[in-house]
Amino acid sequence: ETKIWYVDNPVNKEEVYPQIVDAAKNLQLGQVVAFPTETVYGLGANALSDEAVQRIFQAKGRPSDNPLIVHIANEEQLDHLVEEIPLNAKKLMDAFWPGPLTLILKSKKHVSKYVTAGLSTVGIRMPDHPVALALIEACNLPIAAPSANTSGKPSPTSAKHVFEDLNGQIVGIVDGGSTGVGLESTVIDCSQDIFTILRPGSITPEMIKEIIPTVEVDPATMKENEAPKSPGMKYKHYAPDAQMHLVNGSIEFMHKLIHNSKTEGKRVGILTTEENATKYDADVVLTCGKRSDLSTVAAALYDCIRQFNEEHVDIIYCETFPYEGIGIAIMNRLWKACGHSVIQE
Ligand code: TXA
Ligand code: MG
Numbered sequence: 001e002t003k004i005w006y007v008d009n010p011v012n013k014e015e016v017y018p019q020i021v022d023a024a025k026n027l028q029l030g031q032v033v034a035f036p037t038e039t040v041y042g043l044g045a046n047a048l049s050d051e052a053v054q055r056i057f058q059a060k061g062r063p064s065d066n067p068l069i070v071h072i073a074n075e076e077q078l079d080h081l082v083e084e085i086p087l088n089a090k091k092l093m094d095a096f097w098p099g100p101l102t103l104i105l106k107s108k109k110h111v112s113k114y115v116t117a118g119l120s121t122v123g124i125r126m127p128d129h130p131v132a133l134a135l136i137e138a139c140n141l142p143i144a145a146p147s148a149n150t151s152g153k154p155s156p157t158s159a160k161h162v163f164e165d166l167n168g169q170i171v172g173i174v175d176g177g178s179t180g181v182g183l184e185s186t187v188i189d190c191s192q193d194i195f196t197i198l199r200p201g202s203i204t205p206e207m208i209k210e211i212i213p214t215v216e217v218d219p220a221t222m223k224e225n226e227a228p229k230s231p232g233m234k235y236k237h238y239a240p241d242a243q244m245h246l247v248n249g250s251i252e253f254m255h256k257l258i259h260n261s262k263t264e265g266k267r268v269g270i271l272t273t274e275e276n277a278t279k280y281d282a283d284v285v286l287t288c289g290k291r292s293d294l295s296t297v298a299a300a301l302y303d304c305i306r307q308f309n310e311e312h313v314d315i316i317y318c319e320t321f322p323y324e325g326i327g328i329a330i331m332n333r334l335w336k337a338c339g340h341s342v343i344q345e
């Protein structure tokens with residue numbers, strides 16, 4: 001049975017929390033512990049121990065060629081992990097850390113090869129969450145952590161999601177409430193002369209361009225038949241049990257799709273926003289934030305996708321979002337959750 005360590009948010013820097021001390025001790029002993037970050041819950045283990053990191057892969061059922069992100073609480077920890085820090089990478093750290101940005105840098109040898117999946121680079125991020133930072137400080141270790149879901153499922157945005165997926169597989173979950181951003185960090189490869197965004201997130205290309213002049217976006221984030229540069233981007237991900245389709249069309253077109261699926265005897269789910277919630281005559285209509293503020297859509301997205309499983313729908317139609325700001329990350333995750341299925345009016 002997996003233990004739950006409740007921690008009230010926000011954590012007071014001066015106070016010692018016995019729950020966090022206990023969780024940190026387990027990390028030092030090579031155990032796997034789930035913890036909240038500002039993006040999604042992470043499944044943490046000592047990044048310097050092969051044994052500890054292998055336990056993460058076991059618990060998640062994660063393919064071993066998919067590298068993990070190492071989480072740090074201060075920049076001193078960075079020197080032990082990476083060979084060199086390009087000036088532009090330093091500028092990004094100064095601008096966005098702590099925060100939802102992962103930098104891919106040249107790795108030092110003693111980082112577990114299970115973390116890097118044998119690559120010469122390692123992904124590093126300093127999360128902007130008081131519980132995550134307190135936990136990393138308390139164990140005084142770099143913490144390798146993928147999202148704390150079973151491989152293929154949507155990333156967990158609450159301790160309940162983690163418990164659903166991993167109860168019995170890990171020693172414990174630090175429960176610090178719901179995460180804020182709701183989508184995983186932006187991943188940027190800083191190991192080449194021109195930096196490339198491998199995974200879009202809430203730190204948008206526009207925000208990055210304000211700090212460094214040129215940045216590319218890996219075309220595989222949105223196009224089929226492109227070989228992704230980030231191993232994790234090639235896997236089926238974030239998927240609900242039922243087939244989901246992105247629908248690029250009018251409300252009338254959506255009505256036709258709903259009608260046709262109902263005629264086939266299917267139980268139909270719709271993923272929509274507050275603005276359009278009353279417009280559909282489907283079996284299950286789930287509202288995911290407000291279209292007028294896309295950060296609310298990001299925050300609610302994975303919980304909505306998980307709810308469809310509880311509602312036992314046969315097919316899901318999902319609205320599309322503007323391809324700008326955090327909308328880029330939302331569309332990337334939906335596109336993957338739909339197995340790239342887009343229905344065009
Ligand atoms: O917000 C987040 O990033 C969350 C929280 C827990 O910090 N973590 C997360 O980890 O989303 P994960 O393992 O689910 O996703 C890590 C992504 C994968 O797509 C992986 O392939 C990529 O980062 N990645 C990690 N190291 C890499 C490397 N050296 N080169 C290229 N891609 C890398
Ligand atoms: Mg993940």
